[in-house]
Amino acid sequence: MSSNQNNQSPIGVYDSGSGGLSVLKELKRILPNESFIYFGDTKRMPYGDKTPSQLMSFCIEILDYFETRNIKAAISACNTSSAAVLPNLTKSYPFEIFGMIEPTSKYVANLNFKKVGIIATAATIKTSAYKNSIEKINNKTEVIQQPCPGLVELIEANQSDSQECFVLLKSYIEPLLKQDIQAIVLGCTHYPILESMIHEITNHRIIIINPALVVAKSVKENLTKQNLLNNNTPYETEFYASKNPQLFEEVGRQLYSGCKNAKLLEL
Numbered sequence: 001m002s003s004n005q006n007n008q009s010p011i012g013v014y015d016s017g018s019g020g021l022s023v024l025k026e027l028k029r030i031l032p033n034e035s036f037i038y039f040g041d042t043k044r045m046p047y048g049d050k051t052p053s054q055l056m057s058f059c060i061e062i063l064d065y066f067e068t069r070n071i072k073a074a075i076s077a078c079n080t081s082s083a084a085v086l087p088n089l090t091k092s093y094p095f096e097i098f099g100m101i102e103p104t105s106k107y108v109a110n111l112n113f114k115k116v117g118i119i120a121t122a123a124t125i126k127t128s129a130y131k132n133s134i135e136k137i138n139n140k141t142e143v144i145q146q147p148c149p150g151l152v153e154l155i156e157a158n159q160s161d162s163q164e165c166f167v168l169l170k171s172y173i174e175p176l177l178k179q180d181i182q183a184i185v186l187g188c189t190h191y192p193i194l195e196s197m198i199h200e201i202t203n204h205r206i207i208i209i210n211p212a213l214v215v216a217k218s219v220k221e222n223l224t225k226q227n228l229l230n231n232n233t234p235y236e237t238e239f240y241a242s243k244n245p246q247l248f249e250e251v252g253r254q255l256y257s258g259c260k261n262a263k264l265l266e267l
């Protein structure tokens with residue numbers, strides 16, 4: 001922690017758009033005294049079709065902004081950035097950066113499934129981050145990967161309940177069902193918005209794992225160990241989007257009802 005930070009400093013949370021609000025919702029629930037700043041990079045979404053070097057520069061811009069806000073910790077509420085950037089981050093910061101992959105992989109590996117499907121963006125799947133880390137912890141679990149291009153764009157356009165979204169999602173889930181998976185990991189923070197559609201497609205026969213709570217719990221554990229928790233009253237959460245904050249808010253409220261007063265912030 002640098003001299004500008006203290007226990008009352010906020011926690012920065014980012015994603016390509018509103019998806020990371022699924023993680024913020026759990027963070028707010030289990031860390032009620034913490035102040036949060038949320039940034040959704042709606043101008044450059046989707047992240048799933050970007051290259052690792054593009055994703056690296058987006059991440060650095062966001063973390064640089066968070067640094068100016070004297071945050072005490074950052075959370076990449078974005079699997080794509082967690083998988084494709086964080087292991088190779090070329091810049092260091094005076095705060096810890098928490099990602100999605102490690103806590104989720106540990107959790108899934110310990111559930112001892114024979115076969116588990118993971119749905120995520122193309123960029124996340126390209127890294128095989130989940131497959132490698134789950135199978136490394138538990139070599140009896142086989143991870144079947146399914147990239148899902150197009151879903152995030154539909155969700156951010158507020159089309160998550162459209163027929164187009166249903167058909168596209170079904171085309172991604174069916175190959176997994178043919179492989180007899182027991183569970184599906186939502187490997188993109190936008191996908192919890194599709195949970196009831198997935199239940200419908202799978203006929204409620206498959207366990208759906210939303211990593212948000214697991215990640216939030218591991219952040220709490222780490223901040224507690226580092227003596228970084230805030231005991232005072234938190235500030236109101238600040239929400240920023242790099243394009244169309246009204247639409248961001250509208251979509252975002254489906255994942256976290258506390259999303260309000262979003263402001264435009266172009267980095």
Ligand code: DGL
Pocket residue numbers: 015016017019020045046047048049077078079080081121124152187188189190
């Ligand atoms: N929600 C993000 C993730 O978890 C990014 C999705 C995207 O923008 O493609 O990967």
